[in-house]
Amino acid sequence: MPQLNPLPWFAILFYSWLxxxxxxxxxxxxxxxxxxxxxxxxxxxxxxxWLWPWH
Incomplete structure (x- = not known):
């Protein structure tokens, strides 16, 4: 299962934060x-x- 290998994901995380x-x-x-x-x-x-009359 390739998703359990942390090496490529760690490199992607490291370079994105860089x-x-x-x-x-x-x-x-x-x-x-x-x-x-x-x-x-x-x-x-x-x-x-205002100077208008009110009536």
Whole structure:
């Protein structure tokens, strides 16, 4: 029964974790967001009051 032989499955597990831990994190951390938050845009605008008559 080939599924009882741990040697090929251990190699697959080892190389997949090697890829996950060594190759992918620098690629993910090198991602830049194109729209950086602007500190001037964080102010909330003052809402205008309505001057409509209610009668």
């Amino acid at each position: 890829i996950f831990l060594l190759i992918l994190p620098p690629k993910v951390l090198a991602h830049n967001f194109p729209n950086e938050p602007n500190p001037e845009a964080t102010e909330t605008p003052k809402p205008q009051t």
